[in-house]
Amino acid sequence: GDSVTQMEGPVTLSEEAFLTINCTYTATGYPSLFWYVQYPGEGLQLLLKATKADDKGSNKGFEATYRKETTSFHLEKGSVQVSDSAVYFCALSDTGTSGSRLTFGEGTQLTVNP
Amino acid sequence: NAGVMQNPRHLVRRRGQEARLRCSPMKGHSHVYWYRQLPEEGLKFMVYLQKENIIDESGMPKERFSAEFPKEGPSILRIQQVVRGDSAAYFCASSPLRQRGSTGELFFGEGSRLTVL
Numbered sequence: 045g046d047s048v049t050q051m052e053g054p055v056t057l058s059e060e061a062f063l064t065i066n067c068t069y070t071a072t073g074y075p076s077l078f079w080y081v082q083y084p085g086e087g088l089q090l091l092l093k094a095t096k097a098d099d100k101g102s103n104k105g106f107e108a109t110y111r112k113e114t115t116s117f118h119l120e121k122g123s124v125q126v127s128d129s130a131v132y133f134c135a136l137s138d139t140g141t142s143g144s145r146l147t148f149g150e151g152t153q154l155t156v157n158p
Numbered sequence: 159n160a161g162v163m164q165n166p167r168h169l170v171r172r173r174g175q176e177a178r179l180r181c182s183p184m185k186g187h188s189h190v191y192w193y194r195q196l197p198e199e200g201l202k203f204m205v206y207l208q209k210e211n212i213i214d215e216s217g218m219p220k221e222r223f224s225a226e227f228p229k230e231g232p233s234i235l236r237i238q239q240v241v242r243g244d245s246a247a248y249f250c251a252s253s254p255l256r257q258r259g260s261t262g263e264l265f266f267g268e269g270s271r272l273t274v275l
Contacts, residue, residue, distance in 0.1 A: 087266040087267050093263060133200065144191075144262035145214060146262070148202075150199065151199075
């Protein structure tokens with residue numbers, strides 16, 4: 045079945061450092077790929093998405109490119125802020141159904157220190 | 159346009175009691191999904207439903223757990239005879255009927271945090 049593997053955390057960075065969180069996936073067909081963010085005590089918010097190979101999703105300075113050849117969707121940000129501290133989840137959507145069931149990675153806890 | 163609404167936000171139950179969690183999807187959304195997040199873990203799919211139909215319940219425990227999405231009213235996730243291991247955050251999400259060209263995005267509620275004493 046479909047699966048998502050994320051870089052293990054936790055990740056601790058200083059403010060303005062470069063961030064990479066690795067994500068690889070296994071899927072049949074051509075799923076859409078997502079990054080969701082969860083702030084403490086809250087639900088998940090969509091951060092960015094990509095629907096086909098070579099698409100780049102971007103939002104709030106974060107970017108991720110859908111790489112079909114390496115089955116990856118790594119999250120990057122050039123300069124992190126304290127407010128980026130959260131848990132980040134990579135996810136893919138299955139195909140061929142009327143709904144949109146998502147399969148999530150285990151999540152990566154990011155802490156940014158001032 | 160209101161987002162996905164879940165209640166209660168926090169629920170405390172003693173072992174053996176029943177827990178009922180409610181979810182109202184976003185306006186215009188026909189599908190509801192339930193996920194469970196155990197402490198320090200990721201989200202695990204439980205079930206997804208369309209009005210009056212369970213589409214996929216492959217992630218639901220075989221006993222004590224049930225879900226419904228009636229024609230009128232919110233979706234309900236019901237846990238009977240709760241045990242300590244049921245303590246978790248339960249997230250509901252919704253989506254419209256998937257159409258050609260849609261991205262498959264889910265919209266999440268804030269979650270219901272169940273504590274079993």
